[in-house]
Amino acid sequence: MPGIKCGGCGRFTSTQDGVKCGKCLAHYHRACVGVPIKAALSAGWRCPECTKGVVRDNRADTPVRGTSECTIKKSAEQVPFTTAVGSKPVSPVAYDSAPRAMSYTDNDCIKIPPVSATDASAIMEELRAMRAEIQSFRKEMELEMAGLKVAMGSCNDRIDRLEARLDALEQRASDPPKPGAAEELIEDLMRELNDRDQALLVNDIEITNIPEASADNPAHVIQVIGLKLGVSLDERDIVSAERVGGRQLNATGSGGAQEARPRAIVVRLARREVRDRLLASARVRRGATTADLDMPGPARRFFLNERLTRTNRQLFRKARDAASLTDWKYVWTKRGRILARRKAGDATHWIRSEADISRVFGPVDTV
Structure with missing residues (x-):
């Protein structure tokens, strides 16, 4: 398992191999703060961040960090110097001012001690933690890319549909109008409105050629007609019953103004089934007259039909x-x-x- 990140280099370190500041409680690699690997620290040890503000006594034995520089063993006389032009050796005094090419072997530098097993284990733990983070980040990116692909596909489909509709509209705009297209459209709209108006009259019937008196009751007339046709009507079956239209008078009659034709009675029933039974009975009993209804005056044939617009x-x-x-x-x-x-x-x-x-x-x- 990965440890805690070092406060100096930012890499992971184990709690056993690192050091902990007694003041800020931060963890560090021993190499980052210049502490030997096997050195024992007191509980009050402070990290460089906590001690950088403390006044120092400038003693001669104060350790200096970061002095691991490569030192050359050979003397200046033993190192061959050559000019950039030829192979004539130059004196050490002229070394700084003349162009030179210096070569030395790996044995000339101080060898770096090998990495201990503890440090190698910490490095491996850190590498494993980095690998796990990279894999987790990769999975998240794959999910994000999959969602992005789906969103882009949906956007492309919508754009394609919009382009198709735009092409169709442009094609319709560019095509010349057909002769009589407006008239056909108006006729279709009027036919549709007429069909809707007719649907509102689905429970209505129209009774014509019934004599009209000043005190007649259309609701009573339809009940009497229902009994004659064999259909019993209750008051709850009748929503409304009235005569419609204007009166037509014949002014040339000998007795003064006379009614040429009585107005029709329009009845709205509560149920379509009752209306259908009345119309079916009227078709069966064709030829019925007002004499069968016990109405005064000469017998007149009456008619029951659907109410039309x-x-x-x-x-x-x-x-x-x-x-x-x-x-x-x-x-x-x-x-x-x-x-x-x-x-x-x-x-x-x-x-x-x-x-x-x-x-x-x-x-x-x-x-």
Whole structure:
């Protein structure tokens, strides 16, 4: 295991082989503070950092650190000196001023003592600690690089999608507009709005040709009609019932102003299932008149239909007129949709616009 870092050189040292300052408690290599390896230290030993401010007595025997210099054994006469030009020897006096080339062997220097086993063990521990730190740093860098690669890949994908969208927009901007594209877009939007308005009328029915009196109750009328058709209606089944539209008066009547056609009764039911049962019973009992409802006045045939939007009512009327001119037998509505069929067994066509009328029934001039 690695020891504690030396306060002088910063490398690791073991607590057994190093020395510890009694004041700042810092650890040092013995070589860093000039303490012999086997020398015993007192508990009050101070490191150089703690004793650098103490006044010294300048004794002659004060040790000086860092004097391990190489000394040359041979005398100046024994060292051959040659000039840079030739091989003529020069005197030692002229040594400092003349160019020279000096050579000596390794035996001329003081030999450094071999490293002890304790120091070698500390060095190995320090190397192992450095290796572990490098491996840990390498793993962290690998994880960071992997995350960076993932982030860069995501950024590249987003940039590619943005470039594709930008290319598509530039292509659309450069292409000339198609003739009638704006009209088609407006028609599609109007058709979509009409479909949404029709969806709001999914629980409504419309009753027409019921005589209108000044004190009639539309809610009571629909209950009576339900009993006639075999569908019992409770007050909770009726959300609202009222006559809609303006009154149409015939001013040419002999008795004064007379009503040419009664207003329609619009009923909103609480459940679609009740509405569907009423419409199915009305289709089965076609031909029912106001006489069956015990209403005063001459008998008049009344009709129950789905409530349509204004656009769909006009389209339904045009589709019925076109069918009568082209011998189509069936034109009806179901869940707000206008459907047509030439004869039993043929395919059913959904009519959503006047263009569909021309497509289904063919060109009709009088429509």
